[in-house]
Amino acid sequence: MPKKVRGVLTIREDLCKQCGLCVSVCPVHILDFSKDKINSKGYRPVELTDPDKCVGCAFCALMCPEGVIDVYREIVEVAE
Amino acid sequence: MGNLQVVYEVPKIYTGPNHYCPGCFHGIIHRVIADILQEEGWDDIAIGLAPVGCAVLAYDYIDIDWFEAPHGRACANATGIKWAWPDRLVFTYQGDGDAASIGFAETSYAAIRGLNITTIMVNNAVYGMTGGQMAPTTLVGMKTTTSPYGRDPKYAGYPLKMAEHIAQFEGTALSVRVSAFDPQHVLEMKKWIKKAFQYQMEGKGYTFVEVVSTCPTNWRMDPVKAAEFVKNEMIKVYPLGVYKDVGAEKKEG
């Protein structure tokens, strides 16, 4: 089966201040604020809307002032 | 999870949560400094100097030795610390008011003396912590709480360009202006702060990194708009670039 690289994120929700910088720089537009979660500071933390599309570029992690996001890459098999 | 490759992990020595406003560049800059110190193993010998300003509590956010400086005096305090321990990595982290208004003499003299320390000056055109007053770097016409009609050069003069000012001194080894408004610029900023620290460890002289930054709260903008304001308006007055680099000069010679 063919393989592709996919990004995997760790998101520390309680640190997120809903600033939107990561959302604005994601090249595949798959970050958005949670619709149903609120963290202990009263913010809607960021979440991946479509994890499969993550390319692991780390633009989000580079922009994040709070250190919310860690970025990893994995090789996954894709269906034809 | 066995085949996970690390692309980016937030450094362990970046210790939050912090009190900064959402989208404030302080967090990005602190995180990048922490990246560099941890990667190079310099956190064991680093001594940071925190300013009076929003970053007054910076000492809670990076796990190294810290000194809390009086307003503007960090470069003088750093002079004492660096001569007490010449082989340590000593850096001041200051706002535009701290480094360029009340601290103008102390900052200039660190450069004039070629003191082997690094200053990171966060330029966001206002006094953030005290509620948004005019700063030396406030743009002409920009409204602040002490320029309610817009900065008027007749009374307040013109925006102060610190990177250019510091670049003139022979003791300066590096003077650059960077920003953090997009990932590419964050990486560029990291490169130059690392080079500044490197030059310090090599004894090349005083290194200065001005980071054009946001103040979403006092600019009355959301964080993304504030970052755009830096990219579209602030950079016109504060062009990014390398104003002095003794390392580059040598190569050309």
Next chain:
Amino acid sequence: MGKVFMKGNEALGEAAVRAGCRLFFGYPITPASELAEYMAYRLPQVGGVFIQAESEVAAANMIYGAGAAGKYAMTASSSPGVSLMQEAISYMAGAEVPAVIINLIRGGPGLGDIQPAQSDYFQAVKGGGHGDYRNLVYAPSTLQEAVDIMPLLFQNAFKYRMLAMMVVDGLVGQMMEAVEFKYDIDPDSIPVPDWALSGKKMHGGKKNVNTSLELDPNKLAAHNFKLFEKYQKVYENERMFEAFYLDDADIDLMIVAYGTAARIIKTAVENLRAKGYKVGLFRPITLWPFPDKELKEYAGKTEHVLTVEMSMGQLIEDVKLSIFDPNKKYHLMPYPGGIVPTPKEVEDKVIEILKGGAK
């Protein structure tokens, strides 16, 4: 070693070097400049560092940094320059940072003149800077005494984590006298404190933060109480004074004076004793902690207390406060403007008081 004939400012500098100080940050000001000049010459000889600061504001902040880094550091200045240092002095008290400042006092207020004075007593003792704090303040009377106590300033500064100030009038810095240096301390023998900012690797990988900021009012209040517990220990252990001709059960008149004024008054006291007057001198050596207990004890022997100081009357407030007895007669001979008292003037005044002619 033997005695060396030196200018006061140079002797003070040499004393600091021999006390183990290898860092001096200073700015020129009359009558203290020669101290900085001497350090510029001497420190490179012993592997030390001299930096000419851009102002006294900067110089005081440089010793603040060096002290926070755990090293002996010193500056020297004169009254107008010491006014500029008050910010750093307050911060050092709050952050508990040790350092040494020498103030060669000149006539004021404002630009004043360059003649000797004692008019910075309030500034040194009552706090020229903001907030509740105390400094160790030493007022030697002769150059030899200043040289003898120099190591104590550095050691006590570090022992108690506070500023130690030496106040001398400008005369002490300018006069030439024979002095003997009875010590020579190797700076490498001075341990670096655990709390010092020296890099995490020097203190077990755990970070040190040196700050005077405490935004929680309860914690700041507790910090202030803790500082004053410390100051109480300093008061109990470090009061220094000299009682000169105060052994009789009854004294006709006690003079209180410090520094060069006291030195002059010793001559007056001896002359008066030769004339049959039972007069003595109480000389505080530490202006803070002030030897109030001892002053009160000796004052018990007399009805008349005469304060002679080169100011409009600053020490006299502490004299009255220490003795706390409205039934005694308190006299003052003020010498502002840089004018130095003469023994004859003091003798004449004492005689006038004792003959009932003075207020």
